[in-house]
């Protein structure tokens with residue numbers, strides 16, 4: 001590791017800025033630092049070995065990673081952290097403290113209050129997962145699968161029953177996704193290995209998604225939510241574009257000698273994205289399942305362990321074998337087999353993507369420079385959309401309608417989020433930080449309006465570039 005007792009020194013803030021600039025400019029030989037609680041860590045050699053992956057840790061090179069680090073690591077990670085310690089950050093001089101904008105000071109005071117709330121909630125047990133709740137969730141989710149099986153077993157010769165069974169299986173996969181999400185964030189137990197085994201069972205075997213692919217993408221999304229160029233969830237070009245930065249980047253990349261296909265997409269597809277949006281969601285699950293297989297077989301496990309990689313691959317392969325055998329054995333005709341396949345995939349695609357879009361799409365997208373000037377917690381609040389729903393809606397959304405609370409406290413179990421919502425809301429009100437809370441219909445309209453605004457931008461760019 002990089003930190004040696006003799007190297008310990010005071011770091012000027014400019015050194016961190018230099019580290020960030022060098023990384024942005026692609027100067028790969030430069031040292032890479034980050035700070036946590038005003039201590040400086042040299043992560044140059046650690047990045048490739050980071051158990052959470054290179055992508056997520058790289059989002060914070062040259063920056064303050066205090067809150068994101070505390071939000072995403074178990075106690076055991078603090079030992080590894082100590083190995084990277086190389087010094088302390090020089091105190092801020094009076095001048096730069098006085099020059100801070102009102103917004104920055106407000107953001108800092110808000111973050112401090114959220115940190116205090118985290119400590120209080122931890123002491124009061126809000127972060128303890130309820131075993132009973134999660135047993136109920138796992139059993140009731142597996143019961144949906146059993147229902148789908150039973151429908152095919154007894155009615156596999158009837159087209160309406162096969163159709164209904166496909167919808168049930170689609171919902172089963174969606175619910176597995178929410179559970180794997182909770183276990184993947186270690187909301188349920190402090191034992192990370194146990195959580196990961198449950199993600200392998202529910203997420204990889206039952207649902208067909210890779211643990212490593214999901215963690216890499218999803219945790220990077222958490223570390224830099226709606227930050228342009230960092231958050232993989234808003235990087236959906238050339239299928240959909242969600243903001244002006246992504247649009248400018250995509251069309252900018254076509255200025256010199258665009259391929260015929262890219263030009264066709266830019267001129268004749270993206271300017272109509274609000275029209276095909278609902279259609280394309282149906283393919284989302286299939287695309288994620290393919291990305292999972294590709295990640296697992298090409299990149300291996302995120303924690304670089306051969307054991308995790310082997311388990312993940314075998315779970316994914318078993319998922320597809322079982323699904324195919326089940327389809328062939330119980331569905332009476334080839335036409336119904338194809339229908340079962342397509343409908344079950346499409347239902348999961350819609351059921352997952354509808355919720356994902358509601359979580360952050362159409363909410364502010366910020367640049368990396370803007371993000372540097374804001375506290376982690378403020379970013380989490382202003383980029384998330386809370387959706388107020390009935391208990392059935394909460395079930396369908398897997399608790400992700402408490403998106404803001406989930407982003408502020410990713411390791412807090414799902415059952416605590418509704419209790420914490422009024423607390424976060426009231427702190428936001430105190431600091432005049434916008435907490436966006438809407439119903440499902442308003443949320444959907446906001447998503448569609450964003451697509452519409454951006455597609456008009458696509459039309460303009462298209463005329464300018466070609």
Ligand code: HEM
Nearest residue numbers: 041051052056057060065068072077080081084192219223
């Ligand atoms: C010097 C800095 C860091 C050290 C020493 C460190 C260390 C670690 C360790 C030991 C783990 C494995 C934890 C486990 O047992 O589950 C881990 C996982 C992780 N780290 Fe870091 N980390 C650092 C910085 C960061 C930063 C800045 C981020 C985010 C921006 C981050 C995000 C994650 C994530 C998402 C995981 C995966 C947790 C999981 O398995 O679910 N880490 N890190």
